[in-house]
Amino acid sequence: MARKSQKTPYKDNLEYFFAISYPKENSNENKSATRSFFSKPSSDIWHYFLPGQTVADLPSARSKPLEHVIEEKQKDIILSNNTVISNNGWVLKRVTNVHLGTSTPPPESRKRRLSDPDTLEESQKKIILKHQQKKETSKGVMATQETSIETEKISVVPSGSKGFRVEADILEEDSTAPEIKADKKPPLTKEQNQIYQLVVYGQQNLFFTGSAGTGKSVLLREIISTMTQLYGDSIAVTASTGIAAFHIGGTTLHSFAGVGLGQKSVGEHVAQILNSQTTCERWRTTKTLIIDESKKIYEFYMV
Numbered sequence: 001m002a003r004k005s006q007k008t009p010y011k012d013n014l015e016y017f018f019a020i021s022y023p024k025e026n027s028n029e030n031k032s033a034t035r036s037f038f039s040k041p042s043s044d045i046w047h048y049f050l051p052g053q054t055v056a057d058l059p060s061a062r063s064k065p066l067e068h069v070i071e072e073k074q075k076d077i078i079l080s081n082n083t084v085i086s087n088n089g090w091v092l093k094r095v096t097n098v099h100l101g102t103s104t105p106p107p108e109s110r111k112r113r114l115s116d117p118d119t120l121e122e123s124q125k126k127i128i129l130k131h132q133q134k135k136e137t138s139k140g141v142m143a144t145q146e147t148s149i150e151t152e153k154i155s156v157v158p159s160g161s162k163g164f165r166v167e168a169d170i171l172e173e174d175s176t177a178p179e180i181k182a183d184k185k186p187p188l189t190k191e192q193n194q195i196y197q198l199v200v201y202g203q204q205n206l207f208f209t210g211s212a213g214t215g216k217s218v219l220l221r222e223i224i225s226t227m228t229q230l231y232g233d234s235i236a237v238t239a240s241t242g243i244a245a246f247h248i249g250g251t252t253l254h255s256f257a258g259v260g261l262g263q264k265s266v267g268e269h270v271a272q273i274l275n276s277q278t279t280c281e282r283w284r285t286t287k288t289l290i291i292d293e294s295k296k297i298y299e300f301y302m303v
């Protein structure tokens with residue numbers, strides 16, 4: 001499905017990355033790494049990305065997952081034209097299931113532990129997660145709205161070779177933040193709805209395709225949105241290429257599968273997967289696998 005760059009692919013998706021500060025080594029602020037680590041950043045360098053997105057998924061980016069970025073705090077890391085982790089040590093991390101844009105506190109069920117439970121070390125701190133959303137107004141002008149979410153129990157824990165991991169319980173949304181009204185979506189067509197029903201409620205294995213502009217992307221986004229709400233983490237959203245994955249808030253199929261470039265034998269890949277607890281867990285917990293741009297997946301990979 002061809003993508004249109006002016007679209008904000010994250011708008012239907014309620015999962016975000018957030019940035020946290022890291023002190024410059026030669027800065028006066030570097031009195032306490034822990035305290036500075038949690039210092040509130042100025043809003044103009046907050047960035048957010050799609051769930052599961054890695055630096056490798058972005059154009060002109062280094063091929064390193066975001067969770068590695070924290071180890072590179074002294075370097076400029078250009079993610080895309082307007083998205084930079086600068087050399088003042090800003091890092092990006094993912095926060096999942098942060099629901100934005102309403103003035104009511106999230107229900108109990110929306111409080112989520114955002115990372116693995118096997119924490120090595122915890123710090124109880126508060127941080128304000130800021131969310132900026134660019135909206136196209138009726139006059140075609142891009143307006144920016146900002147929402148804050150307060151969290152506590154932020155934990156930054158060492159995570160072996162992967163640098164650090166961040167955990168947070170979302171407490172409540174900032175009730176003073178302006179409400180971002182959901183874009184008015186057109187209803188699905190009869191054909192789109194038929195597929196939607198089969199996938200979401202009929203739980204059928206399904207392949208759908210169509211010519212350019214027939215509404216595949218709109219349908220897929222609707223399916224992902226509903227299924228994520230209904231089934232949460234058991235849905236894996238993937239695509240054959242990083243850029244395609246970016247547009248639907250997923251990861252590459254290779255990244256999901258944990259098989260690197262996918263060029264080894266099946267046996268070697270199985271061993272590779274079994275060797276990684278995280279990958280094994282992902283395979284085990286995934287009940288629905290969504291693959292966009294699936295025709296680009298090599299035949300051998302679809303065994």
Ligand SMILES: Nc1ncnc2c1ncn2[C@@H]1O[C@H](COP(=O)(O)OP(=O)(O)OP(=O)(O)O)[C@@H](O)[C@H]1O
Binds near residue numbers: 001002186210211216
């Ligand atoms: N149910 C619908 N009602 C109104 N407009 C729709 C509907 N579905 C899709 N559209 C519009 O049709 C256009 C094409 O849709 P979409 O981008 O989903 O097609 P596509 O099949 O993914 O195209 P491509 O293969 O070129 O990416 C978009 O402008 C979209 O907003």
